[in-house]
Structures are given as structure tokens and as C-alpha cells.
Amino acid sequence: MKVAVPKESLAGERRVAVVPDVVPKLTGAGLEVAVEAGAGTAAGFPDTDYRAAGVGLVADQKKLLAAADVVFKVQPPTPPEVQLLKKGTILLSFLQPAFNGDSIKALAKQGVTAFSVDLVPRISRAQSMDALSSQASLAGYKAVLMAASRLGKFFPMLMTAAGTIAPARVLVLGAGVAGLQAIATARRLGAIVEAYDVRPAVKEEVQSLGAKFVELPLEAQEGQGGYASAQSEEFLKKQRELLAERVGAADVVITTAAVPGRKAPVLVTADMVKRMRAGSVIVDLAAETGGNCELTKPGEVIEVGGVWIDGTRNVPSTVAYHASQLYSRNLVNLLLHLVKDGKIELDFEDEITKGACVTHGGEIVSERAREAVGAKA
Numbered sequence: 001m002k003v004a005v006p007k008e009s010l011a012g013e014r015r016v017a018v019v020p021d022v023v024p025k026l027t028g029a030g031l032e033v034a035v036e037a038g039a040g041t042a043a044g045f046p047d048t049d050y051r052a053a054g055v056g057l058v059a060d061q062k063k064l065l066a067a068a069d070v071v072f073k074v075q076p077p078t079p080p081e082v083q084l085l086k087k088g089t090i091l092l093s094f095l096q097p098a099f100n101g102d103s104i105k106a107l108a109k110q111g112v113t114a115f116s117v118d119l120v121p122r123i124s125r126a127q128s129m130d131a132l133s134s135q136a137s138l139a140g141y142k143a144v145l146m147a148a149s150r151l152g153k154f155f156p157m158l159m160t161a162a163g164t165i166a167p168a169r170v171l172v173l174g175a176g177v178a179g180l181q182a183i184a185t186a187r188r189l190g191a192i193v194e195a196y197d198v199r200p201a202v203k204e205e206v207q208s209l210g211a212k213f214v215e216l217p218l219e220a221q222e223g224q225g226g227y228a229s230a231q232s233e234e235f236l237k238k239q240r241e242l243l244a245e246r247v248g249a250a251d252v253v254i255t256t257a258a259v260p261g262r263k264a265p266v267l268v269t270a271d272m273v274k275r276m277r278a279g280s281v282i283v284d285l286a287a288e289t290g291g292n293c294e295l296t297k298p299g300e301v302i303e304v305g306g307v308w309i310d311g312t313r314n315v316p317s318t319v320a321y322h323a324s325q326l327y328s329r330n331l332v333n334l335l336l337h338l339v340k341d342g343k344i345e346l347d348f349e350d351e352i353t354k355g356a357c358v359t360h361g362g363e364i365v366s367e368r369a370r371e372a373v374g375a376k377a
């Protein structure tokens with residue numbers, strides 16, 4: 001069986017779906033690996049590294065995909081890219097069905113068996129395949145560095161001959177995987193950190209990282225599987241009122257709040273931004289799904305009344321080397337879950353296989369994906 005790795009086409013995407021490191025795991029399972037020439041260059045993996053790992057490099061993407069039984073990607077293929085995949089190809093990629101309905105429909109029509117890494121169930125057995133977590137963790141780390149480099153202040157407290165400098169105050173909204181990594185990074189840089197999440201279960205994790213958990217007198221809607229559920233507009237309005245003071249006191253606000261498959265909730269309004277000190281920085285990691293700050297412009301860094309709002313898209317791609325390394329391991333683990341004796345064997349009774357499979361046999365088979373693209377069963 002041949003595994004093919006095309007070069008990513010989305011503007012600004014630097015990651016690659018297979019790094020040379022993981023190739024022995026694939027070849028050891030009886031799979032052959034071919035990579036499009038130059039696919040890893042932007043992530044720091046030149047063609048020579050792939051060659052040294054025994055990988056075949058193919059210059060022509062069409063030829064590469066036409067010969068593939070399995071395709072590894074980072075970004076969902078566009079509908080024209082889907083047409084390059086032959087019927088029966090197994091695709092492993094981020095597909096985010098809620099935001100890529102046209103690609104999902106094209107994959108079903110093309111007869112591709114597509115697995116969306118973002119739909120892998122968050123169960124312990126699947127932790128090694130959890131690309132949402134591996135990428136979110138890098139984004140949380142990088143968000144703090146982005147904020148620190150824009151902020152005209154030190155993060156740590158400094159005692160100098162010229163006097164003492166107070167530490168920066170960082171507020172992290174949403175303490176999931178990205179938020180917890182942001183807290184840890186900001187603490188390592190010496191900031192005073194506070195964090196808030198609708199899930200009270202994260203309080204202890206926040207505290208164990210040396211941050212203060214902001215408690216609000218609010219009853220949040222319980223979610224499932226460790227996730228938050230969407231809160232009512234009334235809840236979010238109250239939440240914003242209660243958070244306004246904490247936001248106003250912060251030098252840096254990192255927002256990471258998300259509800260799977262939905263638009264991100266607005267936690268920081270234009271009015272709250274107005275109350276922040278000039279020079280403060282908001283890094284909105286939810287920019288891609290609409291933003292946690294009302295003023296965020298996805299893909300842009302803007303300044304409003306002296307406050308910087310960073311809506312950089314695809315932050316994991318800015319840490320492309322390690323993002324690709326972790327992502328490749330996630331994909332390889334997912335593929336090996338589907339392979340027996342060098343052949344794909346799909347067991348739809350299995351929670352991971354069933355949960356992550358989006359299209360198969362010409363149909364959209366995932367209920368979540370069908371709902372997201374508005375297709376009928």
C-alpha cells in the first residue's frame with residue numbers, strides 16, 4: 001500500500017503531514033511512502049532528509065495522488081484537489097466538517113474514505129492520535145510569545161538599579177489544551193496569570209500551574225466528553241459583564257474559548273476593549289472560528305484605541321517544525337489503528353474508526369459531519 005503526502009496548498013500553511021522521523025513506523029508496517037518534492041521545506045524538513053529516510057520524492061502532485069492508496073494531509077483538500085484522488089483512497093486530514101461542507105460533499109462523491117482527525121473521539125485509547133490537542137498545545141505556547149513580543153512591557157518582575165518593574169498581568173480565557181499551555185508559558189516568563197473557563201473541573205489544573213482561577217457566580221451548561229457545551233446568550237452576556245473588570249486589569253488577554261463544531265463565543269466586547277489600557281494586547285486563538293473578541297479581524301493584527309488585537313490564523317503553522325512532528329505522529333497512530341498485516345481493515349464497530357470516519361462508499365457516514373454540512377442520512 002502506498003502512502004502519499006502532497007505539499008499543502010493553503011496560503012500560509014507551513015506544516016507537512018509526514019516528517020522523515022515517522023517513516024520507519026510506516027515502512028515497518030509494510031507501507032510505502034512517497035512525498036511531493038518540497039512538501040516539508042517550509043517546516044524545516046528538506047527533500048534530502050526524506051531521501052535519507054528512504055522516501056520516494058515525486059515532483060508531479062497529480063501522479064503522486066493517482067498512485068496513492070492512502071493520502072496524509074494537514075488542511076482539508078479543496079473540491080478540485082479532491083478530484084485528484086482516486087475512488088477508494090483513504091484520506092487522513094483535518095477536515096473540520098462544520099467549516100468545509102463543499103470538500104466533504106466532494107469527498108463523498110469521489111468515493112474517498114476520509115477520516116477527520118478533529119473527529120477522533122477524546123478517549124484515552126485515542127490520545128496518541130489527538131491532533132486537536134497536539135496542535136492546540138503549540139498554539140497556546142506561541143500565543144504567549146506573540147503577546148510578549150508586542151507588549152511594551154516585561155513579563156517578569158525585575159528589580160533593577162533604576163527601580164522595580166512590576167510583572168505583566170495575563171488573563172487566559174478558556175483553559176482547555178491551548179489555554180493550559182498558555183498559562184504554563186506565561187508563568188514561565190514570570191507573569192501573574194489568571195484564567196477562566198466555563199468548566200469548573202479545570203480549576204485545579206489552572207491552580208497547579210501557578211495561576212489564579214477566576215470564579216464567576218454563574219451556572220454553566222454542562223457539556224459532554226470533557227468539552228464545553230454552547231452557553232445561552234443570556235449566560236454569555238452575564239459572563240461578559242462579570243469578566244469586564246478582569247479584562248480591564250490585564251496587560252495581555254489570551255482567548256482560546258471554543259465549542260466543538262460551532263462559532264466561537266464572544267467573551268470580549270468592543271466596550272471591554274475600550275476599558276483596557278493603551279498598549280495592552282489581546283491574542284485571539286479563536287480567530288479562525290469567528291473570534292472570542294468582538295473586534296478580532298481573522299488573519300490580521302489591528303490596533304483599536306491603543307489596544308492590539310491579534311487575530312493571526314493558523315498559529316500552529318508558525319511553529320511548523322514541531323507542529324508537523326507531532327501531527328505526523330498523530331496521523332501515523334491513526335493509520336496504524338486502521339491497518340492489519342499491511343492492509344486497511346475498517347471496523348466500524350470500533351469507536352475511533354466510526355467516530356473519525358466522515359465519508360465512505362460514496363456517503364457522508366458521520367452523523368456530526370452530516371449535521372454540519374446539512375446533508376440528509
Ligand SMILES: NC(=O)c1ccc[n+]([C@@H]2O[C@H](COP(=O)([O-])OP(=O)(O)OC[C@H]3O[C@@H](n4cnc5c(N)ncnc54)[C@H](O)[C@@H]3O)[C@@H](O)[C@H]2O)c1
Nearest residue numbers: 122123174175176177197198199226228256257258260265
Ligand atoms: N483524550 C482525552 O481524554 C482528551 C483529549 C483532549 C481534551 N480532552 C478534554 O477536553 C477538554 C477541552 O479540550 P480543548 O482544549 O480541545 O477544547 P476546545 O478547544 O473545544 O475549547 C477550549 C476551552 O474553551 C472553553 N470554553 C468554551 N466556552 C467557553 C466560554 N463561554 N467561556 C470560557 N471558556 C469557554 C472550553 O471549556 C475549553 O476548555 C480538555 O481540557 C480535556 O478535559 C480530553
